[in-house]
Amino acid sequence: MDDTGRIIAIEVTEERKRRSLFVDVFARLVKEKPLGTFGLVIVVLLLLTGIFADFIAPYGYNKTNPAHYLAPPSGEHILGADNLGRDVFSRVIYGARISVIVGLGATAISAVIAATIGTLSGYIGGRFDIIMQRFVDGWMCFPGLVILIAAISLVGPGIWQVVVVLGILFGIGGSRIVRGAFIGIKENVFVEAAEAIGSSTGNILIRHILPNIMAPMIILFSTQVPGIIMIEASLSFLGFGIPPPFPSWGGMLSRSGRTFMEQAWWMAVWPGAALAIVVYGINMFGDALRDLLDPRLRGGLGRYSGAKARMKKRQTEEQEEVTEAEQ
């Protein structure tokens, strides 16, 4: 009897251990973070819209129809039509695809660059680190939007140009965080221990350091995606991003969007609303992810409220004592 109970207990703990980080975080997300789950739903919807835009959109993104010039929202064009008679709803749907491409593409490039620079700078250290960091400083002291505008005018407008330029610039900025995390982990006793038992450099990097900088990396990139989507829209809005006729959410508010917006408000409202919802969703999701992954916030949860509860309890106890003494 006892033995079976023990075996079951062992199996249960084994089961718990075997759950991967991904599954564990997902379960805790759904259980503890309703807003984060809501954010995840928006992210999934965005991805599906981006992938299946061709099936969802009732018209092509550049299908003009002069007869529907500035048509207000109706059954035929549920969000109205623009100054070339293009369906605004379809353009917003295809805009999701551009946001997905830019957001994920640039983040992927940024992750590779940030990890490379950050790891090299953090691992080699010394003079290399100092020189490298001056270069990063040099890039970072420019206002992001301003240097992006200059960089885009250098390579010319276009989706892939925007993806690469955003990826490089965000990657250089992100390398700071990777480097910081790396240096923080490198000083730990377990790295020293691994060195002492003779582990190879590659082994230490992959087995001991990488798992520990995964959390800050995931947090960094989950916060970069909405930033990148937003800044692409801002660039397109200023006329330096995705060139027309591609339906970038930012670009739809520039040029013709601005010229005709007083006659046709629907041209300006919907792209911005879509952008706001998406950035909101990704941020909510990223926020919840950070709460779940940040080791500094792990374990100590509720200590503050616990202290407060103990305080209250003690206060009432003291009061009782006082009243007892008075009696």
Place this chain on the structure above:
Amino acid sequence: MQAYVIRRLFLIVPTLFIASLIIFFMLRLIPGDIIDQMVGEHGAVTGLDRVAVERAMGLDVPVHIQYVRWLGVWPYTGDEGQSEFTGFLQGNLGTTLWKQIPVTRELFARWPVTFELGVLAIIIALIIAIPIGIFSAIRQDSAGDYIGRSFSILCLAVPGFWLGTMVMIFPAKWWGWSPPIILIPFTEDPLGNLGMFIIPALLMGLAMSGTTMRMTRSMMLEVLRQDYIRTAWSKGLKERLVVTRHALKNALIPVITIIGFMMPVLIGGAVIMEQIFALPGVGRLMIDAINQRDYPIVSGVMIFTATWVLMINLLVDLTYSFLDPRVQYR
């Protein structure tokens, strides 16, 4: 402390040097030069003229010579053979290519607009962000926390250029009101001037308050888990005292850095708001200059903002030691 300030000032030198390299060479690589554009626009610059124009603009020498001249470590040779050093180190950012006036004059004419916009935006952001951030932290996972966090993320999510456009469309549509277009100088009509800046500054402040709020919240959460807070509780202090005296002071120190981080974001926001609300600030100057390939203005604006950002960051670090006695610079 003094030694630290001097060392930091020396560290700014290589950073600015690299920044100047980046900006100067990047701009020179942009295809389509100014002479082509002038030809396109006026149709007047041809043949011999072109050489003369290039010489007058200092574009007749290789790029690296242009760079050291611009930096002020290589002399310009005038027509009569005299030579002089005029560059960044001498406080001269060159002459604009189109209007032929000093870049510094153009810059200082535009700077007050952007500066006022930025200061107002920071003030608005702090007023909105800090109280909400504190509340969110001390009532973690309560309904109020969710509302506060949703609001902060909403601030981050709603694009400034979209909100700005909405402010342009709907009041005009419903009440026939639209923001003033001609700049009202502060010295002439302070209230009119503030009225002109308050809407773009509010939009920028809202966008900034999102990050500041999140930062305040997470710093408060971290500080509230410290041992000295537990000590404060166990001493029997009231919540108000624990939060304001013990937690807030330490939680707000990193929030100050946000202002340093925010400088580039702020300038980016100013570019957009100046574009929407037709304010003649540095951002507008910069966009127009890029479109016209007026490099001296662009590099002037960029090196100026970079210097400004570095100085603010130094100031932020120095205020640290005043705010946090544990931080000592030697």
